[in-house]
Structures are given as structure tokens and as C-alpha cells.
Amino acid sequence: MDEVYKFLKENPIFFVATEEGDQPRVRPFGVVSQFEGRLYLQTGNVKPVFKQMMANPKIELCAMGKDGKTWLRVAAEVVLDPRVEARRQMLDENPMLRSLYSEDDGIGEVLWLKNATATFSSMGGEPRVVKF
Numbered sequence: 001m002d003e004v005y006k007f008l009k010e011n012p013i014f015f016v017a018t019e020e021g022d023q024p025r026v027r028p029f030g031v032v033s034q035f036e037g038r039l040y041l042q043t044g045n046v047k048p049v050f051k052q053m054m055a056n057p058k059i060e061l062c063a064m065g066k067d068g069k070t071w072l073r074v075a076a077e078v079v080l081d082p083r084v085e086a087r088r089q090m091l092d093e094n095p096m097l098r099s100l101y102s103e104d105d106g107i108g109e110v111l112w113l114k115n116a117t118a119t120f121s122s123m124g125g126e127p128r129v130v131k132f
Contacts, residue, residue, distance in 0.1 A: 005032060013029075015029070015062050017060045018053055029041060036086075043111070044101070045108075060076075070120070073121070078111035078113060084104060
């Protein structure tokens with residue numbers, strides 16, 4: 001998990017795929033956090049992506065390395081963490097979010113990745129899989 005976290009921090013724009021009915025939905029994300037040995041994402045509960053993740057918690061994210069030759073895909077289930085401590089960690093680690101959310105605003109939500117399978121790939125190389 002630490003290697004996945006590091007890749008996402010070094011390549012901060014990644015895309016998260018969900019589904020809405022029979023239609024895939026993909027959008028950019030830009031923040032992650034580690035808290036209590038788990039990898040977290042953040043979004044607002046007023047956004048369609050949040051509703052999609054609550055309806056079907058299976059997601060996949062993908063990030064391209066800055067070198068243009070490496071990428072990461074992570075398939076996982078998201079689990080909502082309602083604790084203020086988890087939201088605070090996300091905001092402390094990603095202070096730019098504080099202009100949009102606060103720990104107790106009733107809007108910002110954090111979700112951790114469960115049963116994650118991360119695949120590190122590169123042009124011409126063999127994929128490497130990490131589970132966490």
C-alpha cells in the first residue's frame with residue numbers, strides 16, 4: 001500500500017471509474033491520504049460520484065506516471081469512514097481541500113480502499129501486482 005500511496009502522491013492526478021446503471025463514469029481525483037494503515041480517497045456527498053460509490057462500492061482508479069511510461073491501476077471496494085478523525089487526516093494532509101470542506105461540514109466524505117489489487121505497469125515491462 002505504501003508504494004501505491006507514493007505513486008499517487010508523485011502523480012497526483014488520477015482517474016476514478018464508477019458505474020451509474022449500465023454506464024461507466026470516469027472523473028479526475030487529486031488527493032489521497034493514509035490513515036490507520038489504510039489508503040483513503042475524498043469526495044463530497046452531494047456529488048454523483050459519491051452516490052455511485054454508495055450504490056456500487058467497486059471502483060477502479062488509474063494514474064499515469066510523469067515519465068509517460070509507467071502507470072498504476074487499482075481495483076478496490078470503497079468503504080465510507082464516518083469518523084471525524086479520518087476526515088481531519090485527509091484535510092491535514094491535503095490542505096487545499098480546506099477551502100471546500102471542513103471536518104464537520106456534513107458534506108466532505110472519506111472512503112478507504114478495501115480488497116485492493118494494484119497493478120504497476122510500464123511500456124515493455126511485465127506488470128507487477130500488489131494486494132492490500
